[in-house]
Amino acid sequence: MSKQPHLGFPAPLLGVDPIRLPVLHDDGEMLILAKLPGILLQQDAWYPRLPILIEAIRYQAAQGKPELVKMGISPSGLWAVTDIDAECAGPVLLTRSREAAEELKNQFGSGAFSFTYEFITQSTPSEDKLECDLPLSRHGRLPRMLVSHTTGKITHTTFSMVDSVGSYTLCSAQTRFPRRHQVLLHALESGLPVLGDRIYAKSNPIMLSRIKRDYHFRRDQDERPLYDGPAYYLKELTISENLTISMPAPPRWQGLVKQLQKYSH
Structure with a gap:
């Protein structure tokens, strides 16, 4: 090999x-x-x-x-x-x-390409599949997107549940044309706020001390988040019927999933 x-x-x-x-x-x-x-x-x-x-x-x-x-x-x-x-x-x-x-x-x-993301949320989808087509626009002053029916650009995201991860949920998000922060904002608007998304969901990064009951703090060391930033990544990029590129989950992502499965119940 x-x-x-x-x-x-x-x-x-x-x-x-x-x-x-x-x-x-x-x-x-x-x-x-x-x-x-x-x-x-x-x-x-x-x-x-x-x-x-x-x-x-x-x-x-x-x-x-x-x-x-x-x-x-x-x-x-x-x-x-x-x-x-x-x-x-x-x-x-x-x-x-x-x-x-x-x-x-x-x-x-x-719209010939397809982008499939995976993300973790504390919510559970109300349906097997959820669709969101809220138009998005860049904020005039701040580094964030807005839902705007006047200046927003067309967007569409399909959400589905993949698996349970302890008391959390692993979901997928699929779109043909991802705009900046589309997955984060559409997920929030669909009732599936992405874990660790500070900008839209106001969600702090997950700490082991938050889910592990017998966690012992070390006075000489600051606790590091299990995953830095929003818990999502682009898993697959499909360019044509014959070409789909899959990316292995980042090591920190694998560690996050493992800890959630082990301690969050």
Whole structure:
């Protein structure tokens, strides 16, 4: 079994530590990377201090980094086709040429792609499937989205229950064209607030002390959340009938699910 390829980023390109992102798919033109939370794919005024993946790639490509040269990435770098929230982990689609990116963006804009997220909520869906099509608009001043029937753009999300996780619920959210924070806001409006979503659900990150009855605090150490930020990630990106890219659950996500199953009852 061949070892999964990665793209490496020395500090401080994507943060204070060096990072290696798994390559989930590479056909010579399309390249799909597993983005981590806390990293932007492209520049966004909401997050002026977060590292930007596409810029880090282009910087290394311009320097002629051997790893990128070996993968056929030109000095111009890569072009982004899809995007996901800064707070979210998941596959992002890039191409080696601008022309290929424009063609795929047209398909994406026509609803040809499908995005399937998983998230954890303390609620239980009232039905097997829930639909939400509330239009969303960017707030004029704050880094958040709003439901707006006058200025909002068309959105549609389908929610369904996947499994019980202790006293919590694992749900999926599927959409053809994810807008910024769409899953978070649509989930809240559907009665399924995402665990750890401070912006819309006003939900604090889950702590082990909150669910484990005999938890012992250590005076010399601050307790760390089981999962940083909203508990959701992009699990699958479907580009065509013959190409669906699945991303393994992030390690912190797996740890969160394990602890919820063990202690939350």
